[in-house]
Amino acid sequence: MHYTLRQLQVFIATAHHENISKAASSLSMSQSAASEALKNLEIQYGIQLFDRIGKRLQLNELGQLLRPKAQAVVEQAQSLEEAFRQHRDIGTLKVGATLTIGNYLAVNIMARFMRENPGAHVDLEVANTTTIASKVLNFELDVGLVEGELNNSELETTIWREDELAVFCAPEHPYASQSTLDDERLKAATWILREPGSGTRQAFDWAMHGLLPEFRILLELQHTEAIKRAVEAQLGIGCLSRVTLEDAFKRGSLVHLSVPHRDFKRKFYFILHKEKYRSAGIIKWLDLCKSV
Known part of the structure; x- marks a missing residue:
């Protein structure tokens, strides 16, 4: 050698x-x-x-x-x-997560991981799917947790868990009293959405295929909470992961809108570089994510 x-x-x-x-x-x-x-x-x-x-x-x-x-x-x-x-101390693990996963799932997983592995440390970076994938490809992150589907021959993509988007509005919005929304009401609405490049926006665009050219999109924002606040202020209706909306639905600050003829189901994924060495820390992190 x-x-x-x-x-x-x-x-x-x-x-x-x-x-x-x-x-x-x-x-x-x-x-x-x-x-x-x-x-x-x-x-x-x-x-x-x-x-x-x-x-x-x-x-x-x-x-x-x-x-x-x-x-x-x-x-x-x-x-x-x-x-x-x-003796196999895990050390520092660099994890990237998209905004929905990072803000609503990964933090609790990170806390449990460090409790169960004394001496371990997790650096968590939160960004959209495109950014996380780029950093995994560049070996800046050990593992990514993403919402969007990716097609890159250098990445190993594995299904983690199921998720579903939900359309929602403020309680005072005219749609709040509607039992369901048809395509005409969807096209007539003003929308507050995630930005292109995010996994949530990718899933929304797929669910609304055939309608997008006729949509009125007022705002495209990078942050989930900003979208929820804009919808609460009656600037329009939104569509985000159910994970991010459960508390607001329970409080009544936002109202779920039923769109049964559109498929809002999607998946969360693990992504790793195919040449990335699977250390003990990476393996334990993936196992914990699958168990919670």
């Missing part, structure tokens, strides 16, 4: 930062040492991993192919080192 773990770490850090100085800083190395490590790695195998564009180092096709394999080797080595030092 002619490469070193340090060379792989420099390769991975440079791919992430696209700059050798920033890569060196992230590894607590001098710039010259990092440059030498990367140069030696390329010379040893007679390859070039980056296209040099000014001060940027951009992964070329070969670099993109080898990056996940190098990432997996380094993570396995780190896991082995943890096992030697801490």
Whole structure:
């Protein structure tokens, strides 16, 4: 074996930062040492991993192919080192969750995970499906919990649990007294929706196929609570996951609107990079999510 773990770490850090100085800083190395490590790695195998564009180092096709394999080797080595030092202590787990999951499900799971695994720490990042998928692909997150369906050959996507969207309005809205809403009422409504790129919006668009060109969309917001407040203020009607609306329905601050002829069922998913090493922490996190 002619490469070193340090060379792989420099390769991975440079791919992430696209700059050798920033890569060196992230590894607590001098710039010259990092440059030498990367140069030696390329010379040893007679390859070039980056296209040099000014001060940027951009992964070329070969670099993109080898990056996940190098990432997996380094993570396995780190896991082995943890096992030697801490007898399989989990350490820090980087989890990404979409807004609905992050704000209404993941926090409780995170708290239970850390209670059941003393010494473990979870970094939770909440963003929309597109952002979480991008960060899993870039190895910035260990695992993602998302609402939207994805089609990417580098990601392993697994069904986690069922979910369902619900259409809703303020108690004072004229639709609040309607037993059901047909397509004409849906088209006549003013809508407050999640932004394109979110899993909730993806599921809504699928459920409303054939009607969307005729919809009046007043606001597209990134935050679930902002949508609920806008609907409570009678700016329009909305559609969000039932998980986010249960308390408001019980309080009577929002009213569920029945749309039985439209399918609002969807699924939540786990996403991981196919080359991501499945550490003990990742496996325990997935098992806990499935159990709750």
